[in-house]
Amino acid sequence: MSTEMRQAEFHTQWIKSQRAKWALEKTIPPLPIILPTRSQLNATYQGLLANNAKALGGKLGMRTMTMGQSPESSHTSVSKLQEVHLRNLLAPHRHKGRYLLCRTFLPATRMVAINLYLEDRMGDVITASIYNLPGLFQISDEAILKAYIPEGQIFLIREPWAKLDGSLTTRFLRIDSPSDLVFLDATDPLLQNKSWKTPARITRGLSTAADDFRIIGNNLFQKGHFLLAARAWSRGLRNDPTLHSLHLNRAQAYIKLRWFGAAIADASHVLSRMDLSPAIREKATFRAACAEYGRQQYDKALARFQSLEAGAEKESRIAQCKERLHEAETGKVSMISLLEARESLNRDIDVADWTSAAIRVDSASARGGGRRIIASRDIQCGELLLVSKAFAAAFDEEMDKDETLLVVDFQASKMMTATKVAVLHKITTQLMGNASDTDTINALYAGPSFPPPPNTIPSSQEIPSAPIEPYFQRDIDVCRLEQVLSHNSFAPDTDERNSPLIENPFKGPTALFVMPSLFNHSCIPNASWQCYGDVMLIRSVQAIKCGSEVTISYCGKDFESRQKLFKALLGCECDCSKCAMERDHVSATQNIYNLYKENVEKKHRRMEMGKHSWGSRKEVTGYLQKIVQAHLPLAELPSMELYCAHLDVMQCLEREANVKVDIPLLFTAIRHGFDALQAAGIADIDSRTTQLASGKTQKKVARVLPFSKGRLPTEVPFRSLVVIAIHISASFVSVSEQLLAERWLRGAWWLHEMWYGGGLSFFNRNMQKALQGVPLPASVEYVWE
């Protein structure tokens, strides 16, 4: 059992006990709150600091985070709320219609949530845990935490939720939604005539000069703390609204935060002034152009870049805009550029969104949110249907290396990938600066406990009518966001989702896309998706008739991961024909899957011992026989398990044949390649292994694919299908069957072109590893019939 598995086991038990405590808390009647004393909180604070420093050697170590406990958010505006003091709170209870005024009297600390130590106007104290505060995800720098939440910072907490902790002894406030925590300045009108029992003991020592804030902001920006930098510059602007440079600096921070509309508002505000120096005008135009580019308004960005004074950057930016405009118009993306970006570990891919005119959103009477994607004309196999950049995405390498973040899904009682929390955090940050995006995200399906979403998706990244400060303009509903993520997020793995061999189910990227979220699921879909960084491409895998639904697969191909998906996501049985057939043959399906799983474990063990995963000839053929036998009742269905078993035999025999120069054995290997392709669902395979024609006819026959151009199998790892065709071609080269070698090379090309696109150059680049040292027929034209 791996460390992660052991942790998972531990956490399953832990979740159970936590669930029991949450359930118990719900049965406790709300009673007047027992508040801690200042010295108790001081001791808690000191203890936490010491604990952090000692147990973790200065590093953050392991943290556990939960999702799916129905987090709470306030939906009532402050003007409609009335003040409540700590001493009047009940616990456990959410105080609807109330707000609490408080301020910090100790520095904030972080466990998973940010812990605040608060005193209210009566001088009473309590701790509060706040989740999803933008800019503070996995923050370990105390100075930054202090800059974000200085001692003495005044807050208004909307509809405070007093809870009991896990031991049911300590009372604290829990704030799930960051828009429920309102940052107030001492000058805020709400604080007029409001006295505090204890004097404000901390003076922040900050100058009020706008220029000082400029310098503070610059430092924070340089360290990558864009939100804090924007806050510093905002404070400077409050002191001197005429400082254009602060607006432009803030626009740059907003661009980094992907708050493009807000950045344009700042730049436009500057550009609207009559008294601008040419340098400031130039800078403002540049900022506005970059922000237009960020929100994919490439024509507007182009016009702005073109209006700049000549310069090297001007030309390169113009060229970029033109490239994006071409992509946005035609959907023609450079597959090689996408692959190179992926290989360079660039996750933030620069490519224009594009939706083919061949698809459109349609309403559906069933299936969750009630929308679906349909073909608006006949679609051919291998057509690119969609290019879509993620609304938000998080990858493992972005996570803090010094901290193991274990995330448990409270609802499903299982571990989940930590990047899911990171994405939730990114979404809240994005919504903070792009209030209009809330409508976009709210239009995604959020499960049966929320009203059905509208039929259309409102566009995002609107430009505010005036510059905005970096605080929430609209409420965040974290509960809804969690549900949206649960029902719509993808794991943007490099190739298509294929999880049976994934070793660590708690790692892996998470992304939320908008348009791809409208595709419904099928276990035998007619379209497939692939990701390059944070960009998803969707292609058809078969001809689709006008008016038919276009579906993708949400999950891995194996039985178990599909069953998990249905339970967790669809909430019902999948209605595809594959599932129907499997339901009719439950024991055969389970039997095959058990054999497969056992074999995967054996493969892992062999690999750990530095051997070939497939094992000896006896082992592979023995396993194949068992799978063939088990698969008989399901013979009509494509089978990943049967495919993999044939592939293993092929690899094993091919290797042996090449070492021994054993031609008959090589032919047997080739036949297993044919069988593998057939098991995957490729039809009408020409399984001859000797020359078919000679002379003039040869050239013509060699152009004909060695199988029929039907549906591309989505039930197996597709890349390996292409590799099989390449290996069959190479085997025919080694036995001098030129014509067959050409046909199978074309077979590999066709499969690759339909699935990945990008032509021959992309085939060579994308399959580079598989092609290394493999003898393929030369001078073959990249055409097929």
Ligand SMILES: C[S@@+](CC[C@H](N)C(=O)[O-])C[C@H]1O[C@@H](n2cnc3c(N)ncnc32)[C@H](O)[C@@H]1O
């Ligand atoms: C990503 S959304 C798909 C689009 C959704 N229909 C909408 O209108 O937003 C996923 C949800 O659609 C529904 N769904 C998708 N495919 C389904 C299927 N094959 N069977 C049943 N429900 C499905 C489930 O409710 C699932 O949680």
